[in-house]
Amino acid sequence: MNRNRKKEISLNKDSVLSLMQEIYNELVEQKATATRIQNKMLSMLKDPEDMTLIGPVIKEQQKIINDTIEKKLTLSKLQSTLWEKSNKDKGDDFVLTDVDDELIQNLLKKDVDKSSGNFKM
Secondary structure (H helix, E strand, C coil), rough: CCCCCCCCCCCCCHHHHHHHHHHHHHHHHHHHCCCCCHHHHHHHCCCCCHHHHHHHHHHHHHHHHHHHHHHHHHHHHHHHHHHHHHHCCCCCCCCCCCCHHHHHHHHHHHHHHHHCCCCCC
């Protein structure tokens, strides 16, 4: 079987917005899953001894929830920057500035630095 080669990424308004929507949808799904797991663990909590077993799971789920919120905020900042640029230029193509590049790099770095292995952009 032949392996599909990577396709060229076009940087236009529609492709960037589509990618951001996909990232946002995955973050929402990840947060919902973590919340469900956390709520399930909390419902299993009966005795103080249970906290030693369930506590680390709850803590990890809360960390995932906080990470997704942070990523959504970063994505939102990037989207607002792109929105402003697209409204100014009224063109289909745009150029990322150093500030935009920094936001993207920070978002990717935070994702790569996480060793939990849950969600990768």
